[in-house]
Amino acid sequence: MQEPTFFILTALAEQPLHGYGVIRAVTELSGGRITLRAGTLYAALDRLTEEGLLVVDREEAVDGRLRRYYRLTDDGGTALSAEVDRLRANAAMAAARLRDIRLAFGPA
Amino acid sequence: MNRLERGYRRLLLAYPRAYRRARADEIVTTLMEGAPPDRVRPPAGDAWDLVRGGLRQRFAPPHGRGYAAVAVVCAAAAAYLALGAAIRLTTTSEAGKDALVVAAAMLLPQDAPLVGDQERMLTAFGGPTRLDLTFAPQARSLDELTVVVRDRAIADGWVAGPIGAHGFTLERAGQTFDVTVANGVPAEPEAGGSFHARYPWPAPLLPVGIAAVVLGGLAGWLAGSWTLRRFRSRTPAGKLLIALTGTPGLLLVCAAAASTLAAALDATSASGATLFTGTFAEGLGLAGVAATPLLAGILPAADAAAPPRPPTDLVRVGIRAVTAVHLAFGVAIATVLVTFTVRMLATGADRVAMLSGAHDPKDLLPLPVYVPVALLYFTGVVLSPLLLLVSMPLLGVGRGRVSPVAWRVLLAAEISAVVLPALLLTPYGGDAARWWLD
Numbered sequence: 161m162q163e164p165t166f167f168i169l170t171a172l173a174e175q176p177l178h179g180y181g182v183i184r185a186v187t188e189l190s191g192g193r194i195t196l197r198a199g200t201l202y203a204a205l206d207r208l209t210e211e212g213l214l215v216v217d218r219e220e221a222v223d224g225r226l227r228r229y230y231r232l233t234d235d236g237g238t239a240l241s242a243e244v245d246r247l248r249a250n251a252a253m254a255a256a257r258l259r260d261i262r263l264a265f266g267p268a
Numbered sequence: 269m270n271r272l273e274r275g276y277r278r279l280l281l282a283y284p285r286a287y288r289r290a291r292a293d294e295i296v297t298t299l300m301e302g303a304p305p306d307r308v309r310p311p312a313g314d315a316w317d318l319v320r321g322g323l324r325q326r327f328a329p330p331h332g333r334g335y336a337a338v339a340v341v342c343a344a345a346a347a348y349l350a351l352g353a354a355i356r357l358t359t360t361s362e363a364g365k366d367a368l369v370v371a372a373a374m375l376l377p378q379d380a381p382l383v384g385d386q387e388r389m390l391t392a393f394g395g396p397t398r399l400d401l402t403f404a405p406q407a408r409s410l411d412e413l414t415v416v417v418r419d420r421a422i423a424d425g426w427v428a429g430p431i432g433a434h435g436f437t438l439e440r441a442g443q444t445f446d447v448t449v450a451n452g453v454p455a456e457p458e459a460g461g462s463f464h465a466r467y468p469w470p471a472p473l474l475p476v477g478i479a480a481v482v483l484g485g486l487a488g489w490l491a492g493s494w495t496l497r498r499f500r501s502r503t504p505a506g507k508l509l510i511a512l513t514g515t516p517g518l519l520l521v522c523a524a525a526a527s528t529l530a531a532a533l534d535a536t537s538a539s540g541a542t543l544f545t546g547t548f549a550e551g552l553g554l555a556g557v558a559a560t561p562l563l564a565g566i567l568p569a570a571d572a573a574a575p576p577r578p579p580t581d582l583v584r585v586g587i588r589a590v591t592a593v594h595l596a597f598g599v600a601i602a603t604v605l606v607t608f609t610v611r612m613l614a615t616g617a618d619r620v621a622m623l624s625g626a627h628d629p630k631d632l633l634p635l636p637v638y639v640p641v642a643l644l645y646f647t648g649v650v651l652s653p654l655l656l657l658v659s660m661p662l663l664g665v666g667r668g669r670v671s672p673v674a675w676r677v678l679l680a681a682e683i684s685a686v687v688l689p690a691l692l693l694t695p696y697g698g699d700a701a702r703w704w705l706d
Contacts, residue, residue: 179295199321199322203324203325207331225296225300
């Protein structure tokens with residue numbers, strides 16, 4: 161799973177969001193590292209919808225503008241938690257290696 | 269709509285129309301909500317992102333499941349087919365290889381058995397044909413042999429260049445040979461001499477071939493991506509049909525490409541790379557590859573809410589069917605009359621001679637034409653008058669219910685159904701009918 165995808169799913173895990181809401185949430189969650197642009201965002205939303213990880217939750221008209229809210233599906237939740245497990249396992253493994261190195265070379 | 273929104277909407281034109289219709293308002297909302305209040309035109313980053321997204325939506329294969337790999341194979345197959353077409357196009361104007369072999373053989377003194385072969389230089393485009401003459405060691409010196417060969421060429425009508433280092437150039441009618449003469453063991457030991465001709469590709473093949481590969485590859489990629497996008501949204505049966513047509517087609521073309529490549533790289537191959545011969549397998553593959561986008565284009569989408577079919581109007585269907593049948597009978601009867609008349613005029617025979625059996629209709633018309641015409645003629649003669657009992661009321665009822673064109677076509681068909689059988693009742697038509705029956 162690529163990082164933008166991961167953050168989009170994470171952003172939607174909490175609550176349904178519309179396009180600009182997703183962009184803001186991803187920027188915030190990634191600590192400003194990832195700023196999605198609209199073309200990229202909608203390509204990702206289309207793909208994730210097609211893969212069944214997202215669905216359109218509802219539509220709203222605000223000041224004459226159309227907002228469409230997206231929501232994580234059960235499959236989307238499963239995919240995200242599988243990714244979380246994978247990242248956690250990777251992180252734990254790396255941390256264990258680092259501990260071994262510190263034991264070997266660290267101050268006696 | 270302010271200037272910024274207009275700018276964004278203009279950029280969204282990069283997306284396909286159907287996509288824009290469904291998503292443009294939503295995307296514009298997102299873009300406008302993200303824009304700071306002082307922004308007046310789309311920033312370059314957004315512009316590039318939207319154009320890229322739009323082009324991807326239009327031209328890229330769908331995500332995942334190896335679709336991109338299939339699109340690459342489509343591009344390669346199309347590039348190969350285009351290159352094959354380019355090679356055929358440029359080499360048809362090429363002077364016959366066999367004529368060159370004869371010309372080369374003419375150069376060798378006929379005092380010993382000769383052998384010779386020819387091959388294509390795969391990396392040379394334009395320029396002279398290289399001709400290497402090899403003589404078994406003999407009494408005459410190499411210099412002497414060179415002079416003999418050159419004199420024979422001049423006697424044969426070639427314009428020869430000066431001799432240098434046992435070689436010279438020959439020119440005739442736009443053809444150029446670079447001839448070298450050497451001592452050595454000929455290709456077959458018992459022969460007195462051998463020649464080995466190496467041809468370049470025609471010069472135009474280099475630009476034409478490069479253009480064919482680039483454009484063919486691009487077209488293959490676009491057509492493959494389009495087909496795959498259509499494929500993904502078809503019904504399961506439609507998907508199966510598309511896959512069963514496209515996969516063998518692609519595989520056959522790839523197999524032809526692989527065997528061509530192997531033959532081209534095989535330096536020991538005596539036949540010298542027979543490229544793009546358009547074998548049956550290749551033709552079959554081409555047909556499959558060409559049929560696949562058509563199938564993808566006509567098969568219905570899986571999720572398309574089936575539009576309610578208008579109730580079938582029996583009168584309209586009936587008029588169409590009756591018109592088709594009348595016209596088919598009419599064409600068959602007219603074919604008999606026209607063939608009889610044309611044959612009579614062309615051979616100058618009179619009606620008695622036509623009936624003598626010397627002008628058998630089965631010999632005049634090819635069998636695939638004769639059989640359906642014969643069947644329709646016999647049924648038409650019997651059924652046409654009966655069919656009028658149905659079609660004439662339809663003509664009355666149908667006026668105003670079908671288009672004026674369809675109504676007039678039916679009228680013409682009915683007139684033909686009266687006139688043509690009536691013609692068969694005249695003495696002339698009777699002779700034509702008898703000629704056909706005999």
